[in-house]
Amino acid sequence: MIGQAGQDGKATGQPRIVVAGAGSIGCFVGGMLARGVQDVTVLVRPYMAQEISQQGIQLTDFSGLDEELSPDAVSLATDPETLGAADIILVTVKSGATGEMAAQIASYAHKDAIIVSLQNGIQNADTLRRALPERDVRAGMVPFNVVAMGGGRFHRGTSGDILIEKGRGHVARTLSVRDMAVHEVKEIVPIQWGKLLINLNNALNALSDLPLRNQIMDARWRRLMADQMAEAISVLDAAEIETTNPVTTAIPMRLVPKILRLPTWAFKAVASAMLAIDPTARSSMWEDLSKGRMTEIAELQGVIVALGQQHGVTTPINTRVAALIRQAEADKAGSPALQPEQVSGA
Template identity: 30%
Template sequence: MKVAVMGAGAVGCYYGGMLARAGHEVVLIARQQHVEAIERDGLRLDTQHFDERVRVAASTDAIAVKGAQLVLFCVKSTDTDSAAKALAPYLEQDALLMSLQNGVENAERLRGLLPQEAAAAVVYVATGMAGPGHVKHNGRGELVIEPSTKSEEVARAFVEAGVPTEISNNVRGALWAKLVLNCAYNALSAITQLPYGKLVQGEGVTRSMRDVVDECLAVAKADNVTLPGDVDAAVRGIAETMQNQYSSTAQDLARGKRSEIDHLNGLIVRRGEALGIATPANRLLHALVKAIESKAS
């Protein structure tokens, strides 16, 4: 299968690298510094189970998506519209775009922007870019994907590449369940610049997280979302399975970049307002992260 990864940062490099390692033809569309390193030395996949350099194509240009049957769409939620516009002239008619993004609205946005089929995926992985062309895997890695015309083929490819993958009819619920986890951890990790394991040891942190989660669950219920599994156990488990992981929001703020907070706690605030649900804990976290962003800019 020919695969293109649009927005090959930590998440895109990990999943694209795993597919390339398994023998698929993969091109990573990434920033210049990563492309130069990957072309020179290969992609360094530094995982919990192996540390290898994988030979994979890389480009800074959206034209590299030509011919791809599967496009892993991994840009920040803030860049969904502009990235879709950049890809539009080069996408194959029968290409499947799979959104491996934070937030709950991206696949739907893609369907409104492009004629190609778009499907949502829920990503559970702790990764970061340790340097140009060097992705560091800190834990987990499974995917939950939405049914599509290629879902069976895609799931099989990922499983054979060592990525646990499940096809689910309730991806909306799974996306919301992940949104709850992100709302609980991302902003607090960003504000404190602490990894999850140390974050939860702080005085009053777990009680504050409880307030955030309760608001998220109230909004989800009012929005008729069915969340799978035990959300409370999942929230607790993040700090145990990803102790050394900093949130993507923390990584963005540390680099002086705009974060996805509008699509995380900010979404809960907006949906809460629309549904008549008070969300003061999420509103405060959203406001604090936005203030830090403004200070950096």
């Protein structure tokens, strides 16, 4: 039964939450939960613990949210032993670190802890399930992007509610706080595939070195986005994989490329109802390149390319985009600031 004991061992009636792997998404989600007076601990690297301990966490977003949490308002841990007290574990590490986090959960977390993957890509929840058999592991989908602005500030640049797989324990109710809603759904895999299709733009945004809004309002970039997504949809069709639009169920994913190809005046009218985008928002992949980190290109374009190879569907655009990102990773010079024609090879 969740919610049995607090940090001092006394009954609280509140589930204990550990955000495991606090990068941009983890720190924002953890900060929002702490702001909502949830019993939450954020498991961080020592450098992040030092930054937050000195400066606290500042939460800002596209809608005007601007709130500072003092250092003592956020419970931090650097030792994975803190997983042992968790009733709910939110996994927010990069995909490449999922195996390592699974091993830590196996070593420290109790068997009844609910584990929710709030990660990009399709395969992370399955990776956790394979490493943690007989545990309650659920996939989740975070629709918004968050960029670490420095100085303890984490900025949410786009809109949307978090979705997780339905199960025991009223997890969504526990995680829902003011300005951050969480919902449970029966079928999350089609939603994850829909999110992957949308996230294919992460790489284009990283290569463009433009704010998301500027990039999306440029018809040349939208055409490239549409061509890349249409190519990926052909792959998923061949693999008989269903997708659901994670932004709005009113517009099927296969119609999104057509919307992206609309003239800008018409696109604005449609897109305004689909997604709110902050003028400063950029993709997480842009942030990775700017900080010299490895990206999650293998979990996005890489998945489409591999699936295309399995089903005999060529993927020239996704293949080229993946190669350009890997070159930028190797160069460690941030975004190459390419034009759409340079990305497409036209």
